[in-house]
Amino acid sequence: MSQDIATIRVTRYRPEKDGKPYFQDYKVPYRKDMVVLDALNYIKANLDGTLTYRWSCRMGVCGSCGANVDGVPKLTCASFLHEFKGRTIKVEPLTHFPVIKDLVVNMDDFMHKLVEIKPWIIREKESPPEEGEYRQSAEELERYDQFSSCINCMLCYSACPVYGLNEKFLGPAATALAYRYIEDSRDQGKAVRFPIVHEIEGVWECTLVGECSVVCPKGVDPMLAIQKTKILGATNALKSLVMPRGGGK
Amino acid sequence: MSKEKPFPEYRRKLGPGWWLANSHFTQYMIREWTSFFVAVFSLIYIYELSLFASGARADALNLLKNPGVIAFNVLALLFTLYHAFTWFYLIGKVQPIKMGKTTSKPWQALLVNIVLLLIVSFAVIEILVLR
Numbered sequence: 001m002s003q004d005i006a007t008i009r010v011t012r013y014r015p016e017k018d019g020k021p022y023f024q025d026y027k028v029p030y031r032k033d034m035v036v037l038d039a040l041n042y043i044k045a046n047l048d049g050t051l052t053y054r055w056s057c058r059m060g061v062c063g064s065c066g067a068n069v070d071g072v073p074k075l076t077c078a079s080f081l082h083e084f085k086g087r088t089i090k091v092e093p094l095t096h097f098p099v100i101k102d103l104v105v106n107m108d109d110f111m112h113k114l115v116e117i118k119p120w121i122i123r124e125k126e127s128p129p130e131e132g133e134y135r136q137s138a139e140e141l142e143r144y145d146q147f148s149s150c151i152n153c154m155l156c157y158s159a160c161p162v163y164g165l166n167e168k169f170l171g172p173a174a175t176a177l178a179y180r181y182i183e184d185s186r187d188q189g190k191a192v193r194f195p196i197v198h199e200i201e202g203v204w205e206c207t208l209v210g211e212c213s214v215v216c217p218k219g220v221d222p223m224l225a226i227q228k229t230k231i232l233g234a235t236n237a238l239k240s241l242v243m244p245r246g247g248g249k
Numbered sequence: 250m251s252k253e254k255p256f257p258e259y260r261r262k263l264g265p266g267w268w269l270a271n272s273h274f275t276q277y278m279i280r281e282w283t284s285f286f287v288a289v290f291s292l293i294y295i296y297e298l299s300l301f302a303s304g305a306r307a308d309a310l311n312l313l314k315n316p317g318v319i320a321f322n323v324l325a326l327l328f329t330l331y332h333a334f335t336w337f338y339l340i341g342k343v344q345p346i347k348m349g350k351t352t353s354k355p356w357q358a359l360l361v362n363i364v365l366l367l368i369v370s371f372a373v374i375e376i377l378v379l380r
């Protein structure tokens with residue numbers, strides 16, 4: 001197979017030495033089946049062992065290899081080098097997150113938000129295992145199915161200017177996951193999750209830019225989840241206004 | 250283990266030109282800017298009404314005929330329509346309607362809402378203006 005040469009321009013930030021990040025160019029020979037992550041691995045193995053970045057599965061499942069490729073948040077393991085033929089490929093750390101080193105960002109904020117929305121099935125009372133699983137119809141599954149495909153890659157946060165302006169914003173993936181449980185027929189945790197998603201920095205902070213859904217590599221539509229959560233919240237508030245005793249449950 | 254971070258993290262701030270970074274952001278910003286045009290339009294409108302109310306009919310009509318005001322109104326109309334159409338589309342996306350086995354598409358919601366907008370606008374003109 002013939003090999004072309006790609007120029008990869010990578011953000012370097014070595015906190016012990018550099019006051020701020022800078023770009024470094026590397027020439028990488030590549031074949032048609034190689035992705036940006038392969039190029040980074042090639043650099044690390046052959047050109048510069050100090051380059052730091054995250055990755056694991058190499059197949060779009062673990063969500064750890066996200067970076068801004070050519071200015072767009074992407075999984076580096078799913079971005080083919082030949083798509084950028086003839087251009088210098090800029091690889092930068094995901095926007096809006098603090099940079100720890102080179103392409104590695106601090107994920108703490110997102111991790112806290114994930115825990116905050118309680119991403120598990122909440123039951124008022126667990127039924128004993130002998131009674132079997134909580135059953136669900138195909139239609140009930142369909143209501144939240146796409147939102148359960150999230151791999152926590154944080155590309156949607158990187159694409160969201162609202163999050164860029166206000167770090168407290170709950171943001172796309174955490175809301176998509178909250179909605180995934182809110183819509184799950186087996187879940188009974190609405191009363192716990194509603195105050196979290198509807199607080200000031202919850203869904204109402206979203207101004208419908210919509211870029212989160214554009215960049216998501218798993219076909220999740222976080223913008224949709226946010227708007228649906230807004231609708232649920234509004235109808236709930238209306239119900240409790242009309243029927244103060246238990247209407248807004 | 251010490252909780253302190255050994256080295257400083259680099260924090261980036263969103264610059265004022267962020268909305269020019271990609272065409273979706275620019276489109277979003279155009280949509281947001283409609284509020285400016287709607288606000289100015291409303292102020293001009295309220296001023297015109299106050300002129301009418303105080304009996305300065307000629308001044309009010311002159312203002313209505315002012316080429317600058319007309320140009321602004323056309324611009325405001327374009328921005329408002331753009332805003333309305335993007336919202337109509339989003340309505341279809343957020344609240345698709347299920348009809349038997351098929352689910353409505355966003356462009357269908359856009360179309361239905363445009364037709365409704367035309368009908369309501371026509372009715373308002375017929376009942377309030379031309380009557």
Ligand code: SF4
Binds near residue numbers: 215218222
């Ligand atoms: S919603 Fe999509 S873009 Fe956001 S974290 Fe999940 S998989 Fe990644």
Ligand code: FES
Binds near residue numbers: 055059066076
């Ligand atoms: S390496 Fe796992 S998603 Fe890219």
